[in-house]
Amino acid sequence: MKLYYAPHTCSLSPHIVLRELSLPFELVRVNNRTKRTEHGQDFWTINPKGYVAALETEDGRIITEGPVILNYLAGLKPETGLIPKDKWENIRLHEWLAFINSELHAGLAPLFNSVLPAEARAIFLDKVSTRFDVLEHELRTQNQYLMGAHFSIADAYLFTVLGWCRFFDIELDEWPALSAYMARISERPSVQAALKAEQNRS
Numbered sequence: 001m002k003l004y005y006a007p008h009t010c011s012l013s014p015h016i017v018l019r020e021l022s023l024p025f026e027l028v029r030v031n032n033r034t035k036r037t038e039h040g041q042d043f044w045t046i047n048p049k050g051y052v053a054a055l056e057t058e059d060g061r062i063i064t065e066g067p068v069i070l071n072y073l074a075g076l077k078p079e080t081g082l083i084p085k086d087k088w089e090n091i092r093l094h095e096w097l098a099f100i101n102s103e104l105h106a107g108l109a110p111l112f113n114s115v116l117p118a119e120a121r122a123i124f125l126d127k128v129s130t131r132f133d134v135l136e137h138e139l140r141t142q143n144q145y146l147m148g149a150h151f152s153i154a155d156a157y158l159f160t161v162l163g164w165c166r167f168f169d170i171e172l173d174e175w176p177a178l179s180a181y182m183a184r185i186s187e188r189p190s191v192q193a194a195l196k197a198e199q200n201r202s
Contacts, residue, residue, distance in 0.1 A: 001018075002025065003018060003053065004028045004029075004055070005030065006029065006030045006052045007198050008163075008164070009052055010066045010105060011052040013070060014055060014069045015197070016190050017073045017156050018073060018194075019190035019193050023076065027197065030043050032051075032052075053069055055072070055073075057072075067097045070097070070157060071083065071153065081150050082151070082153050089147065092147065093152055096146050096147070097153070099131075099134075100161055103131045104128065107124060111167075112164075112167070128170075129174075132172075133175070135158075135181075136177050139177040139178055139180075144181075146158065159182065159185040162178070
């Protein structure tokens, strides 16, 4: 398999999951400005949407959209428990994936725009902070992870998106359970390996 990625983007989450599952894969870096891969390919021909992540399967199929890639990968090794077998637990997992995608990913991404007016920035920050309140409550009442005691693909995605806070001077100390959660996830060998691999290729 090939994972098309760019540093500091949502492609980190499938990268983490690939390492959690100990699956063989090749990392292919994409320049988000030129839309060329490190091998000189036109990334638009790989993903016409123009953004990472994109996963090329062993039979040459291309999968896009982070939550879909995460589900595909976890399904390759269901015995690892990265997606729950129980029907209702699986529904809860997909609730979290949808929440992270629509409320956090989409809420933080506009802040990367350097010309975003201060008033608009304040609106996005205020909305995102209320979503952090939801996570804080959940992590105080749950166990270590979003799904309770077990790490899941939702945790890989949430860790990735919350990692962007450092670019926007958002301190998570106001949400101590969330801050502790981020520290806990950062200690996982898969996370450390993925971050190191991307840093060494930057």
